[in-house]
Every structure is written in C-alpha cells, then in structure tokens.
Amino acid sequence: MTEPAMQLIGLKKQIGSKLIVKGLDFDIQPGEVFGFLGPNGAGKTTTIRMMVGLIRISEGDVRIQGKSIKTDYKEAIRHVGAIVENPELYGFMSGYKNLLVFSRMIPGISKERIDEVVELVGLEQRIHQKVKRYSLGMRQRLGIAQALLHNPSILILDEPTNGLDPSGIREIRQYIRRLAEQENVAVIVSSHLLSEMELMCDRIGILKNGELISIQQIQNTEEETPAEVVQIDCPAEHHEKAQRLLQEEFGIIAMASGEKLTFPITRAEIPSIIKALAVADIELYGIAVERKTLEDKFLHVIGENVIE
C-alpha cells in the first residue's frame, strides 16, 4: 500500500463551545477522486479550509504526503493546489498576470509551465484579457489553472463545475479523471450536484453535522447494497396476504399504497420473490424495479436535511 496522499486524523474544529467538525478520520489515496458530499452547514467548507491551513485545527491533524499542515506547513502545502469556494481572482489583471503572480509564490515555475496550464484549461484565446471580463466558466478554468501551476499531487476543488455549461462540465470531469488516472493526482471535490459526483468520483464521503457518516464506493454500488426498490401491482384484497408472505419468507416489510406494494430488496432476490408470490396465488398485474440513485442513498443516509 502506498502512502496516502492525504490523511485526516481525528480532525476537529471547535468554535466557541460548538463543535463544527467532530473528529474526521480517513485517508485519500493518490490517483483517487474523492467526493465530499453533505447538506449546507455539515462542515464541508470548514474541513476543506482546515486541509489547506486557512482555518486553525482545534484537535487532530491533516497530513499531506506525510507532512503535517500544522507543524510543517510549507512542506505540506506545496503539494496542494486548491480552489476554495468560488474561483476569486484579481479582476483588474489579465488571466496571464494572475497566473504570473501566483507562479512567483512558488519557486521553480517556468513561463512554459504557465503556457502549458493555460492550454490545458483551454484559455489561450482570452488569457490576456482582464479577469473582470471573464464569464464564471472562464474564471472556473482560470481557477483550475492556478491550482495546477505547481504540479500538485493533491487538487482540492470546491464546486468545480459551478457555472459551467454542459460541455464545460463534461470537459472538466474528463480532465479531473485524466489527472487522477494518468498523473496519479488525488482530487478532492465537493459538490451538491449528486449526479455529477457519481460520474466523477471513486469514493464519496457523506458528511452530516460535522461527522463522516458514510463512505460510498461508487463502482461497487450495484453488487453491494440493496439498491433496488420493487413495486408490485396487485388488488388491495391480496395485500395483507402478500405482506405476511414477504415478512415470513423473506423478512421484508412492504408498504401498501393504493393498489401497489413497495419494498426494498437486492437484485438477486427478485426472481424468487415473484415465484413465491405466484405460487401463493396472489394476482400480479405488474412489477416495476427502480434502481436507487445516489441521491436516494444520500437522502436515506443523512435523513432529513436538518442543520443542528
């Protein structure tokens, strides 16, 4: 096992008497796209700000390539490129001048590297225009360009597709995947667009009230979890019998509403349940299988969107 790109060790943030982040422990591996998901006020931004040293850590630590952000800030932060919240750059300067200013803060960035990054994010045509004339999408691209200037091994992007048009979103998504797969960069993205996260991330950590309540592996979802919701259509007088059967034979609680019964099962169980229902002479008029999306899972895991 290689060294994790980033480690969070019992990370806590307390403001006044209130714990905003209640002890996060997890690793992010090189070449992995890690998604940070959570409702507003869950502590996403606070956590990201602690990762880059903008906010003091109350307890615990963040290690970047084994270097503590608390005690070895300079060595730790040089591996990180980030956009925290919106890509806010100097509007009165050209895109190129913005990159030039940031490049001077880290030794060893050549003019060629700046040109390379500009080409990478596709801003060649407009790079010498003032940033205040940029659209949000162009700012987002410039933001990513400044984050990539120093070839970081960890890229932190807050809402990276915010304000981009669909083709821009696809481009950024492909670009993030390419960085992770080919250059072994660990990418941490936060987003509230769940479908977006599903397409982009390898793992998604769900944060609620300052706690990490679940880490979902994206590729494995189909096998692992009881992701299916089955709805059968049968006359109401058969409902009681069907519910009893499901409960006794399969341990499933089915909900009745109108003519329909709804219950969650795994994909593998579907044929045997249909058979059992048919054998028991329950009249089936239809059966519908819904795949649970990440969104359902997300809402399932975090419960109602309550900010405490």
Add this chain to the structure above:
Amino acid sequence: MSNFFQLVRNEQTKLYSQLATWIMLGILIVVVLGFAILMRTADGFVSDYDDATWKQQLQEENESLAEFDPADSNILINNYRIENDLKPEGMTAWEFLYQGNYMTSVLSLLTIIVAGGIIANEYRWGTIKLLLIRPATRTKIFFAKYASVLLFALTALIVLFIFSWLFGMLFFGLGGDGSMLQVKDGEVVEISVWTRIAQDYGLQLVKLVVWATFAFMISAALRNGALAIGTAIFLMFAGTTVIPFIYDKPFAKYVLFSNLDLTQFTTGMKLIDDLTLTFAVVTIIVYYIIFLVVGWVLFVKRDVAGH
C-alpha cells in the same frame, strides 16, 4: 530572501495594475501643479528683487518684520545678505520644492489609502484564500505587504520631488544651486540642498509612516479597508486637537499625538513642557512597534472563514 523579494514584487504588480493607484499619483501631480499656479499668480507670495534696489527692499522687509518680532531669524539672514552682497534669489524651483514639504499631507493621505486597502482588499475580493494557500508563511506575506506600502510611499515621494522641481522650473526658473542661509546658534550658516530636504521632509515623513502603519494594522486586524482608512485619516488630522484638553494630565506626554509632531523641537514650540526629543522619538518607536505587532499577530492567528 529571494522569496520575500518576489512577494514584494507581486504586491507592486497588483498595486500598479489597479487604475486607482495611477489616479492617486495623478492627483498628487495635479495638486503640485495647482500649488505652483497659485504661487505664481497670487500676490505677495513671490517677491522679485531688483538688481539695483534689492538691498533697500531687504531693509524694508526687516523693518516690517521687526514690528512683529524683533528676534525673527529672517532679519539676521537679510542683514547677512546685505553685508556679504548676496542677492536673494526669490522664488526658485528649489524654493518651491522645499515649500512642497506641506504636500506630504497629501502623500500621507494616499499612503494611508494604500495601507488600509492592501490586506483588507484581499479579503473583500476573496483572493486571500488563494494567497494564503501557497508555501509562503503569513508572516512573510504580512511584511511583504508592509514593505510594499513603504515602497509606494517612497515612489510617491519621488514623484512629488520630480514634479515639484519640474513645475518649479517651469514657473519660477531654476536659480542657484538650492543651498540656503539659516540661523544656527545665532550664526548665519549656509546649508546644502540635501540637508534642507532631509530637514523639511524628514520630520513630515515620520507622521506619514506612523499613520500608514496604523492603517495597515487596522486593515490586517479587522479586514475592513474603509474603517482602516477612515480612522487613520481622522486621527492624523484631528489627533493633535485633543492635546489642549489633556496637556496638564500626567499621562499626556505618553499620548502619541503629543510626540508625533517633531517640528516642535526645531521651533521650540513644545506641546507639553517637559517633552524632550529623545523621549518623543522613543515614544513614537514604541507605538510604531505596537501597531506592527498587533497587526501581525492578528493577521497570522485569525482564521480565514467564509464571508
């Protein structure tokens, strides 16, 4: 160290990429020009001395000066001129430059505006988040910004010199090498251009640096540019007015305003009787260090949270 130099260079790049900076320097030039035109056109500012009658003119000047204050040092200087056959040059480019030391209050104003904005603006623009996630410590960034403020003050001072001299040349002619006569310990002595500039401008610049540092502290500590600029300008102009109310209190001599005007020691018109030059200088340095340390500590310690 090269790292620090790059940070200062960045701050300068950002500063001069803003239109506002150029407008401020433009205002400075316009003020100098206005001052020159005013002095040229208004009566009584510029006295021309005739080759034939200048000695007589100086005698008359002495008589009218003596009516107000027989100890006026100008009388000694005029007598020295008559005895040594040194015709006064009247208004020259050099003289205009010296008079321009009052222009340092405009300079202070501009420097305070720059100092008050240089950190607070980064917070307002949101760029602080990109600035502080680089391998440069907050301490380095803080002092690079401070150095950049002082560099701006120096640049503006040079602009002031150049244009004062230029407009002075244009409106009054060069005339002489810029040296002048001054009374020192009852003797009339000739002092050179640079001594005079250091003397006229130096004491004014002390105020400039102190109030710019104050504005910089507020900017770093409270992240509010308007507040920083407002309080610094207010204290700079209104601060000394509290002295008459507190001058007899024991703490009065420890108040910054009592000490800040160092010209009180060259003119002898002290604000508080038991002040000495050394005491004033030490007090100013103590305040200056407090301003810097408070700004620095708060800038380094405070979290950069959301808006």
